[in-house]
Amino acid sequence: MGDLLIFTDKGIYCAAGDFYIDPWRPVPRALITHGHADHARPGHGSYLATAAAAPVMRHRLGDISLETIGYSKTRQIGDVTVSFHPAGHVPGSAQIRIEHKGEIWVVSGDYKIEPDGFSEPFEPVTCHAFITECTFGLPVFKWQPQADVIGQINDWWRQNAAAGRTSVLGAYALGKAQRILSAVDASIGPILTHGAVENTNDVLRAQGLKLPETVYAGPDLKIKDYPGALVICPPSGFGGGWTRRFGAHSTAFASGWMALRGVRRRRAADRGFVMSDHADWDGLNTAITETGAERIFVTHGYTSVFRRWLAEQGYDARIVETEYEGEALDQTETEAAE
Numbered sequence: 341m342g343d344l345l346i347f348t349d350k351g352i353y354c355a356a357g358d359f360y361i362d363p364w365r366p367v368p369r370a371l372i373t374h375g376h377a378d379h380a381r382p383g384h385g386s387y388l389a390t391a392a393a394a395p396v397m398r399h400r401l402g403d404i405s406l407e408t409i410g411y412s413k414t415r416q417i418g419d420v421t422v423s424f425h426p427a428g429h430v431p432g433s434a435q436i437r438i439e440h441k442g443e444i445w446v447v448s449g450d451y452k453i454e455p456d457g458f459s460e461p462f463e464p465v466t467c468h469a470f471i472t473e474c475t476f477g478l479p480v481f482k483w484q485p486q487a488d489v490i491g492q493i494n495d496w497w498r499q500n501a502a503a504g505r506t507s508v509l510g511a512y513a514l515g516k517a518q519r520i521l522s523a524v525d526a527s528i529g530p531i532l533t534h535g536a537v538e539n540t541n542d543v544l545r546a547q548g549l550k551l552p553e554t555v556y557a558g559p560d561l562k563i564k565d566y567p568g569a570l571v572i573c574p575p576s577g578f579g580g581g582w583t584r585r586f587g588a589h590s591t592a593f594a595s596g597w598m599a600l601r602g603v604r605r606r607r608a609a610d611r612g613f614v615m616s617d618h619a620d621w622d623g624l625n626t627a628i629t630e631t632g633a634e635r636i637f638v639t640h641g642y643t644s645v646f647r648r649w650l651a652e653q654g655y656d657a658r659i660v661e662t663e664y665e666g667e668a669l670d671q672t673e674t675e676a677a678e
């Protein structure tokens with residue numbers, strides 16, 4: 341019997357069900373792990389995603405043929421049974437489980453282990469073969485608890501507010517921005533948003549997710565009306581003079597890459613908060629151990645180092661070429677800017 345999933349130039353393909361998972365070229369039938377642009381691409385004949393991922397996908401991809409499924413519900417497609425399980429990455433994100441004649445494969449998409457209080461928490465899924473990213477697959481990547489990082493962000497915001505400065509924080513428009521919004525101390529001051537963040541907020545609020553009040557920081561915004569504000573924008577928002585409207589301000593990025601001093605320096609932000617929507621080294625290893633899988637396919641990130649590490653641990657580990665992008669420092673995982 342051949343492999344249940346194969347890696348083609350269009351994406352991850354399941355012949356027994358005749359569908360692709362997160363394909364990067366147009367295909368007739370696509371199962372989608374989550375709404376980030378490198379996973380949910382335009383041009384497919386039909387889409388299947390979780391009900392919680394659907395609103396963002398419709399917002400981004402327009403009038404697509406999209407069916408939804410609840411977490412843990414099973415569905416027969418061709419000869420296989422598929423189900424979607426929380427990946428803890430962004431709201432609606434899923435690991436996709438495929439079962440065929442007792443053999444189980446899981447495509448994890450992007451995931452993180454620590455519950456963020458906003459996305460559906462990650463659930464380990466037992467399987468024989470596990471397809472995983474390894475964006476942060478080096479031991480140097482070790483995240484602090486979210487509460488600690490949010491405490492650092494609150495302190496930075498409070499100090500800026502006291503000094504009469506606006507706090508401008510770069511974070512992905514889908515996921516990280518809302519995770520931060522839902523966790524920061526909104527009593528410190530008003531919260532302003534870039535258009536790409538506000539559009540996503542609107543979509544998520546409409547599906548019932550709770551976020552504090554935010555104000556769209558359009559070109560006509562008068563910053564004196566919002567003293568001590570926190571501004572959330574995509575990482576790309578720092579360029580092109582967009583921040584000029586905020587007068588005296590301090591800048592910061594929230595990204596897993598901020599763990600690297602060299603990257604922090606090159607970004608030319610005043611502060612770097614180490615916070616990622618991807619698993620750190622321990623998270624990757626925990627997730628892999630919990631699947632009980634013997635075969636591991638690594639898709640993107642520090643693939644060669646991580647594959648070697650897994651092989652040393654006794655796994656049948658392979659690298660597969662994909663077009664997923666991990667945690668980009670710039671716009672890649674966000675929507676188009678305003």
Ligand SMILES: [Zn+2]
Nearest residue numbers: 374376429450
């Ligand atoms: Zn993602």
Ligand SMILES: [Zn+2]
Nearest residue numbers: 450664665666
């Ligand atoms: Zn990704």
